[in-house]
Amino acid sequence: MPEGPSIVILKQEAAAFTGRTIAAAGGNSKAVDYARLVGQPVVALRSWGKHFLIELPELVLKIHFLLFGSYRINARKDAPPRLSLQFQGGGEFNFYACSVKQLDGGPGRLDALYDWRADVMADQWRPALALKKLRAAPAMLACDALLDQDIFSGVGNIIKNEVLFRLRIHPLSEVGALPVAKLRALVKQAREYSFEFLAWKQAYVLKQHWLVHTKKMCPRCKIPLSKGYLGQSRRRSFHCESCQKLYKNTPRAPDCC
């Protein structure tokens, strides 16, 4: 369910509930004070990367779907919801197998907690800031950099694999070894691909646009793709050893003479 664009879709699907008042709340999350939610109106529905945020006057419910989470709006699954919100006048949100946290504090709390400029889906996205963070971590591998939520909030493993293939960057490339133009392209493409992901997912044609993710053969040169669990993140990487260039700095002896 996750990756930033999917959360944007959730936000759109839920948008009509802004201003509605919670009539009842329940679920098997132990992090929520359910009684406290009743009677509170939804001030705003927001997102930061993979986080879905339900802003109430006195607190914010933060939902993260991790790997297996799911939701239904005005519908239910045959499973116990982690969090269920019923609204006055009808309608409900149901969240399953996700992480739910209750952030205490009124309006303004979120701005103190989140840097919206790091969210690739946000209007406030600042590519220059991402670039600065990348330059500050030259030893980081490209595959890890894209998954770093502090740099590219919302980017997930699918977007990572597709972006690296498009730019013909090998996942094990060092950020500090990428030419400046490549680095800029990486930042640009992280956002651009995320928006294409969004459009394709909305049209139910996301998977057919995957070029390498879960694929066996390079669509460009037709040799078999490599699959590996790379980087610090040890996440599945699909890449072409021939088409994707490995950028590496020549190893330098540690400080001496």
Next chain:
DNA sequence: GAAAATGTTATCAT
């Protein structure tokens, strides 16, 4: 039915 997967956080060890 086993295994793996769009992810993060808690816990353990050093």
Next chain:
DNA sequence: TATGATAACATTTT
């Protein structure tokens, strides 16, 4: 104490 590696969690699809 701080850092880093490993474990844990949870559900659906292959």
